[in-house]
Amino acid sequence: MGNLVLEALCKRYGSSTAVERVDLEVKQGEMVALLGPSGCGKTTTLRMVAGFIPPSEGRILIGGQDVTRRPAHARDTGMVFQSYALFPHMTVGQNVAFGLEMRKVGRAERDGRVMEALRLVRLDHLADRLPRQLSGGQQQRVALARALVVNPAVFLLDEPLSNLDAKLRGEVRMEIRALQQRLGLTTLIVTHDQEEALTMADRLVVMERGRVRQVGTAEELYENPTDPFVAGFVGRCNLIEGRLEAPGGFRAASGALLHCDVEAAEARPDAALLALRPERIGLQPDAEGGGRVAAVTYLGAQTEYLVEQDGTSLLIIRPTPTLADPLRRLAVGDAVTLSWEAAAARLLPAAT
Ligand SMILES: Nc1ncnc2c1ncn2[C@@H]1O[C@H](COP(=O)(O)OP(=O)(O)O)[C@@H](O)[C@H]1O
Ligand SMILES: [Mg+2]
Structure with a gap:
């Protein structure tokens, strides 16, 4: 041995x-x-x-x-x-x-x-x-x-x-x-x-x-993936191109301003990608919300949602809501608000 x-x-x-x-x-x-x-x-x-x-x-x-x-x-x-x-x-x-x-x-x-x-x-x-x-x-x-x-x-x-x-x-x-x-x-x-x-x-x-x-x-x-390839290969991940914009925001190439951690941003000034796991994104039906549901896929225990916001497409995975939950009636075209903890958004260097 x-x-x-x-x-x-x-x-x-x-x-x-x-x-x-x-x-x-x-x-x-x-x-x-x-x-x-x-x-x-x-x-x-x-x-x-x-x-x-x-x-x-x-x-x-x-x-x-x-x-x-x-x-x-x-x-x-x-x-x-x-x-x-x-x-x-x-x-x-x-x-x-x-x-x-x-x-x-x-x-x-x-x-x-x-x-x-x-x-x-x-x-x-x-x-x-x-x-x-x-x-x-x-x-x-x-x-x-x-x-x-x-x-x-x-x-x-x-x-x-x-x-x-x-x-x-x-x-x-x-x-x-x-x-x-x-x-x-x-x-x-x-x-x-x-x-x-x-x-x-x-x-x-x-x-x-x-x-x-x-x-x-x-x-x-x-x-804690440190590489865009790893973020995408181990589990599923939203990878959004853009650059850091002070303070604590990440400006997607499409124009959307996305919430991220200030300390993480200081540690990675060369950030070119924001990595966000689909199950870390919260979803709320909201008539005033900036997101639009583009697809809903029922998978039994989980449901997948594709949401378009300011030209960025995000995959969201939630436990399938119960019948009493307003999320249950969410349909394509509905307006929604997305949320996530700043620490859930990881900053990564450009793919090589
Ligand atoms: N005898 C060989 N001659 C030339 N290229 C090879 C040879 N064996 C493997 N390669 C190339 O090396 C790379 C790695 O192959 P391999 O180690 O079999 O990959 P994996 O096991 O990850 O699928 C591939 O691009 C493959 O085409
Ligand atoms: Mg092999």
């Missing part, structure tokens, strides 16, 4: 850069998720850690040792692939034993460890089956056992749930997290699914176009 450190890790393919100077520490026993849209460099980063892709620059340290130039099998990592990548002609037990054979572990010890790993994922009764005789969820659990059987210092998972249906995904998600916590595994998981990242990982690394945009807990990223 040990921690994982990435130092200024880069990967270039000709003139294009897949991963650009990624710095990161995954502490011993911690689970960190690399989160970002398709093509942002998540898999490339993970494969460099596993030793399948040589970095163009930078270093990888596991438990304090520089493993940058070590081959994959000498790195003490266990990897689970998106596609499971089980050997179809080998039984479940033989699949799980593979990594131990590669490491020249003797027969007796090997058999014991294979059964132990299969017990961890509750598949010890299926050791003699072939992969095609298993369900998708069971195949993925074999892949987990195969990665864990070598007692890896670092556990690597690339979109491990993407081939499972929605119900199974929730189950396997909890199973992986429970296993990771019980065994105290230092883990790096890749996903493009924010819910997966938010529910499984201790910390998240949001990537875009090969770069790390922000690192933090789910709450830190949601409550």
Whole structure:
């Protein structure tokens, strides 16, 4: 066991850069998720850690040792692939034993460890089956056992749930997290699914176009995004372009003057965007109000409203009002007043 450190890790393919100077520490026993849209460099980063892709620059340290130039099998990592990548002609037990054979572990010890790993994922009764005789969820659990059987210092998972249906995904998600916590595994998981990242990982690394945009807990990223991409990618967000106007107001490009925090404005004089979470905006029917309802979408527990005010369009999400609430009768074209606490409006630099 040990921690994982990435130092200024880069990967270039000709003139294009897949991963650009990624710095990161995954502490011993911690689970960190690399989160970002398709093509942002998540898999490339993970494969460099596993030793399948040589970095163009930078270093990888596991438990304090520089493993940058070590081959994959000498790195003490266990990897689970998106596609499971089980050997179809080998039984479940033989699949799980593979990594131990590669490491020249003797027969007796090997058999014991294979059964132990299969017990961890509750598949010890299926050791003699072939992969095609298993369900998708069971195949993925074999892949987990195969990665864990070598007692890896670092556990690597690339979109491990993407081939499972929605119900199974929730189950396997909890199973992986429970296993990771019980065994105290230092883990790096890749996903493009924010819910997966938010529910499984201790910390998240949001990537875009090969770069790390922000690192933090789910709450830190949601409550205090420091980057416009992160504000828009983790949860939903109104991002309004404009500039600060003393005192305590943000002048939207459309002309609307929006309420924001004076202290926050002092801390960020270069503000070019105002970020406002849809559920932080209050909505009141008001014949004198400056806002006009442009759309109402009923979603059961919540209702979404699109409101136009002074040329700016704002998404508002409220718990669906009760029958007695005047908001219940709000319809397209109605006049409304919007309100929010100054601290709810976060100031951000221009998108880069
Ligand atoms: N072997 C390769 N040759 C050239 N470009 C590649 C290669 N592998 C990946 N890329 C590019 O690097 C970028 C990052 O890819 P990848 O790490 O797979 O993204 P993600 O896993 O976040 O979807 C993409 O633009 C991809 O096209
Ligand atoms: Mg990928």
